[in-house]
Amino acid sequence: MDKAREEVLKLYGNRLRLRVCGLYHEGDRLLMVRHRGIGPTDTFWCPPGGGAQFGESAPEALIREFEEETGLAIEVGDLLFVNEFMQPPLHAMELFFTVRATGGLLRQGIDPEMSLDGQIIEDVRLMTFEEIKSYPPEEVHALFAHCRSFDDIFRLRGYLHQ
Template identity: 75%
Template sequence: MTQVLDKPRQEVITLYGNRLRLRVCGLYCQNDQLLMVRHRGIGPTDTFWCPPGGGAQFGEAAPDALVREFAEETGLDVQVGELLFVNEFMQPPLHALELFFRVDALGGQLLAGTDPEMSADGQIIQEVRLMSFDEIKAYPPEEVHALFRLCHSLSDVFALRGYLPR
């Protein structure tokens, strides 16, 4: 029996599946809360929370890509700080090398943005909000980015360095 996939999940596989992607991700903290984006079309439960970010385009420097991704996904204008760590996201058919940077907001207005690569009815961004570490950890492990499995506090997130173990 062939499984019929929903439109967002099918678009994710078509656009990003079965190839290695370079993603840039930003860690933005305000009042002891981390900015998170809830996606659909990724993961077994169709809910996946992770810090804002996305794919770098050919010829685009990683910090420039992150500024663009933050504007698209969150409405915030950011300044990119230091590179903190690298994560290898492997959830077949998705495979991405993710560069995580510290970011500071310069302006803009927080909103749930869009992914310009996705169709209008295939949008995967469902919600954007600041979350406490306890809120993030209250989700099942498969519904949040794997980096949170390595951390016991928000300060642990910002202390991660190097290539993260899988």
């Protein structure tokens, strides 16, 4: 097992996590982060986000996670939907918000919980809906299975069933 997968399992495996995720777009492109150490192919694209810490509100956590992963300063908008991510041994309740950039420069960031040689963020990129859908379903977040167009992403509401 590679270092990244080991760290993911050690930090997040076999327990329920609360994650916050932000849907940021520029025109018809959505900001996505590619992780390794997750999923059957070791490639997993999803919107930026991460775990909320004890005593930290969901918007505060999302602002922190966005800066760490993407370099962008954001303002958190509306809560759109909740997704339950369940790929044992990983299990997370994910709150998806709209976000708006207020500053910073887009860059590939880091995950401070991971060691330097166990980093899981491999790429940060603005992607069209067609680019996202060109990946096999197991390599992109399950939210995209509920969407047939870019606009559908921002119409999702409630609890998403996998």
